Amino acid sequence: MTPVLEVDSIRTRLGGQLLHDGVGFKVNRGEIVALIGGSGTGKTVLLRECIGLLRPTEGRIRLLGEDLWTLAPADLDALRCRFGVLFQEGALFSSLTVAENVGAPLREHTGLRVGLRDEVVAMKIRLAGLPAEAAHKRPAELSGGMKKRAALARALALEPEMLFLDEPTSGLDPISARAFDELLRTLCDSLGLTALLTTHDLDTLWGLVDRVVVLHDGRVIADGPVPEVARVDHDWIRSYFSAHVQEKRNGNGIGG
Amino acid sequence: MTASGPFSLEQTATGWELRLFGDWRLANLAGLDAALAGHAWPEGGGLGLDGSALTGLDSAGLMLIHNRLKEAGIAWSTLALSGFDPERQALIRLVVDRLSAAAPEKKPRRGFIAGIGHGVSQAWRELPGMLTLLGQISEGLVDLVRRPASFRMREFFVQLSAVCIGALPIVAMMTFLIGVVFAYLLGIQIEKYGANIFIVDGVSLAIARELSPMLVAILVAGRSGAAFTAQIGAMKVTEEIDAIATLGLSPVKVLVLPRLLAIVVAMPLLAFFGDLMGVLGAAVIAASQLDITFHTFFMRMHDVLPFSTVTYGLSKTPAFAVAIAFIACRNGFAVSRDARSVGERTTATVVASLMAVIMINALFAILDPSLK
Numbered sequence: 001m002t003p004v005l006e007v008d009s010i011r012t013r014l015g016g017q018l019l020h021d022g023v024g025f026k027v028n029r030g031e032i033v034a035l036i037g038g039s040g041t042g043k044t045v046l047l048r049e050c051i052g053l054l055r056p057t058e059g060r061i062r063l064l065g066e067d068l069w070t071l072a073p074a075d076l077d078a079l080r081c082r083f084g085v086l087f088q089e090g091a092l093f094s095s096l097t098v099a100e101n102v103g104a105p106l107r108e109h110t111g112l113r114v115g116l117r118d119e120v121v122a123m124k125i126r127l128a129g130l131p132a133e134a135a136h137k138r139p140a141e142l143s144g145g146m147k148k149r150a151a152l153a154r155a156l157a158l159e160p161e162m163l164f165l166d167e168p169t170s171g172l173d174p175i176s177a178r179a180f181d182e183l184l185r186t187l188c189d190s191l192g193l194t195a196l197l198t199t200h201d202l203d204t205l206w207g208l209v210d211r212v213v214v215l216h217d218g219r220v221i222a223d224g225p226v227p228e229v230a231r232v233d234h235d236w237i238r239s240y241f242s243a244h245v246q247e248k249r250n251g252n253g254i255g256g
Numbered sequence: 257m258t259a260s261g262p263f264s265l266e267q268t269a270t271g272w273e274l275r276l277f278g279d280w281r282l283a284n285l286a287g288l289d290a291a292l293a294g295h296a297w298p299e300g301g302g303l304g305l306d307g308s309a310l311t312g313l314d315s316a317g318l319m320l321i322h323n324r325l326k327e328a329g330i331a332w333s334t335l336a337l338s339g340f341d342p343e344r345q346a347l348i349r350l351v352v353d354r355l356s357a358a359a360p361e362k363k364p365r366r367g368f369i370a371g372i373g374h375g376v377s378q379a380w381r382e383l384p385g386m387l388t389l390l391g392q393i394s395e396g397l398v399d400l401v402r403r404p405a406s407f408r409m410r411e412f413f414v415q416l417s418a419v420c421i422g423a424l425p426i427v428a429m430m431t432f433l434i435g436v437v438f439a440y441l442l443g444i445q446i447e448k449y450g451a452n453i454f455i456v457d458g459v460s461l462a463i464a465r466e467l468s469p470m471l472v473a474i475l476v477a478g479r480s481g482a483a484f485t486a487q488i489g490a491m492k493v494t495e496e497i498d499a500i501a502t503l504g505l506s507p508v509k510v511l512v513l514p515r516l517l518a519i520v521v522a523m524p525l526l527a528f529f530g531d532l533m534g535v536l537g538a539a540v541i542a543a544s545q546l547d548i549t550f551h552t553f554f555m556r557m558h559d560v561l562p563f564s565t566v567t568y569g570l571s572k573t574p575a576f577a578v579a580i581a582f583i584a585c586r587n588g589f590a591v592s593r594d595a596r597s598v599g600e601r602t603t604a605t606v607v608a609s610l611m612a613v614i615m616i617n618a619l620f621a622i623l624d625p626s627l628k
Contacts, residue, residue, distance in 0.1 A: 094594035094595045094596055095594070095595070095596035097363075099360060099363070110282060110283075110285065110286070111286055112285060112286055112289075113286070113289070116285065116286070116289050116320075118362070119319065119320075119323060120282075120285070120316050120319065122359050122360050123315065123316070123319045123351070123354070123355060124315075125360055126354040126355065126357050126359070126360075127315060127350070127351070127354050129354075131358075132357070132358040132359060132360040132361065133360070134360075135360030135361075135363075136360070136361075136363050138594060139594065140592060140593045140594040156315075158282065159281060159282045159314040159315065159316055186350060187350070189346060190346040190347050190349065190350035190351075191314070191315060191347060191350070192343055192347070
């Protein structure tokens with residue numbers, strides 16, 4: 001398998017504090033990989049370094065065959081058309097409707113005539129599982145789950161090869177969150193996407209991802225399929241996964 | 257078989273076979289669309305779709321062939337697919353399934369007449385909100401008279417400082433310079449008749465009666481009116497207004513009344529300050545260009561400027577202030593929960609309050625008994 005993303009010995013110093021001290025992992029084609037870690041371990045920072053928003057202090061990131069931080073600005077922009085990003089709050093343009101949001105990257109980067117562009121936009125909106133009437137609403141009129149779907153439709157607009165998702169299910173109720181996980185799985189499998197996501201949601205971890213990378217104290221302390229990582233003997237990992245067991249037990253208690 | 261275009265259509269023993277060639281992806285979509293445009297498709301079913309010669313296929317390319325066949329009356333389910341590998345079959349299943357869902361409707365475009373109608377009905381819909389705020393302000397004022405202790409002194413003085421003291425430098429500069437320009441232009445004319453001393457009559461009347469109150473009102477509308485709308489609007493966006501209400505406080509009493517009273521108190525003070533600075537600017541020009549000393553200037557002003565003219569000018573300003581504060585607060589509360597709305601409402605505040613100030617000024621001029 002060919003790695004789509006290679007993160008190699010990344011060191012990040014932010015505000016005088018060493019956030020990452022030699023972080024490295026790979027994401028292979030077609031995989032969905034989750035980045036987990038306690039609050040403040042720099043998951044989101046690492047994600048921002050992978051998408052070219054924040055330069056790491058040291059280290060190398062190879063994305064889609066390109067050495068991200070040695071690219072000229074124009075080449076970096078070209079590379080950016082090949083991956084999609086879903087920001088935590090959706091980051092939809094609040095002055096545009098959903099359809100205009102999804103159409104924005106198409107308008108900027110393809111020379112499609114308006115009618116054809118509208119067809120592509122309508123298809124992407126339905127791919128993301130949004131109801132037809134959502135297309136002409138503004139982001140402020142959408143629920144949290146719909147916002148995420150609209151943002152996903154925009155991230156998919158340019159037929160990306162890779163998706164980056166920052167906390168895709170945060171702020172969603174459990175039912176919407178599972179539905180969103182399912183949507184991601186379907187899209188990744190059918191469109192042949194590779195995905196890297198950060199999450200706090202244990203159900204996403206068990207239900208969606210192929211592999212999990214655990215960040216702790218500026219290093220990767222575990223990297224592997226979820227059941228394997230859950231068995232790793234490490235304080236933080238044990239308490240992280242036992243929180244899940246606790247949650248399940250409580251859930252069963254109420255249910256029974 | 258010719259493979260010149262992105263596809264070929266040929267007759268086989270069982271019917272027709274549509275073969276796709278090359279790269280059917282978003283990057284080539286415009287070219288593919290042009291190649292498909294106006295192509296005739298065989299009727300009567302039995303169409304096969306062969307994807308073995310494809311080098312690339314994504315959801316956009318797939319959507320294109322799906323939609324074009326559909327427009328020609330060929331349902332996807334009647335196609336016999338061949339030569340697609342499992343990955344592409346998964347893509348086809350997903351995209352075709354999602355395309356069968358209801359398509360978003362085209363946004364209806366409004367014509368010119370419909371646009372006017374929409375604008376009028378939008379404006380009409382503002383009315384209940386404005387009346388509600390007017391009622392709430394009146395109720396708040398009545399309550400204030402009954403229980404003066406409930407007045408938010410702190411917020412009032414914060415606002416008074418922002419509206420009044422913060423505006424002093426710019427008011428001073430504006431009215432001083434207008435006094436200078438006015439006296440200079442009037443002086444050129446007046447000098448021709450040797451009537452230099454009458455500069456005092458003209459300048460003091462104009463500044464005290466019209467120029468200073470109007471300039472100050474325009475300045476306050478742009479400066480404080482816009483600030484009120486942006487402050488209240490930003491609080492609306494971050495749900496702070498709702499938080500105030502759930503704490504059992506009245507947003508009108510907490511936010512609107514202190515601002516309204518601050519601006520009503522500040523405006524006459526600023527206008528009087530504007531009177532002084534404007535006259536000072538005129539006196540400087542009179543002394544330097546028209547040989548009228550400061551002493552002569554102010555003695556003459558004492559004789560020709562009745563006190564009632566000054567009070568008339570100042571009496572207009574609380575009316576301006578009420579209009580500006582009301583429009584600004586109303587627009588602040590009308591902000592909806594997105595970033596663009598704050599900007600739109602702030603613009604609306606400045607435009608509407610300038611119009612209101614000019615109309616109120618005209619009304620005062622018409623109704624003034626001293627001119628009849």
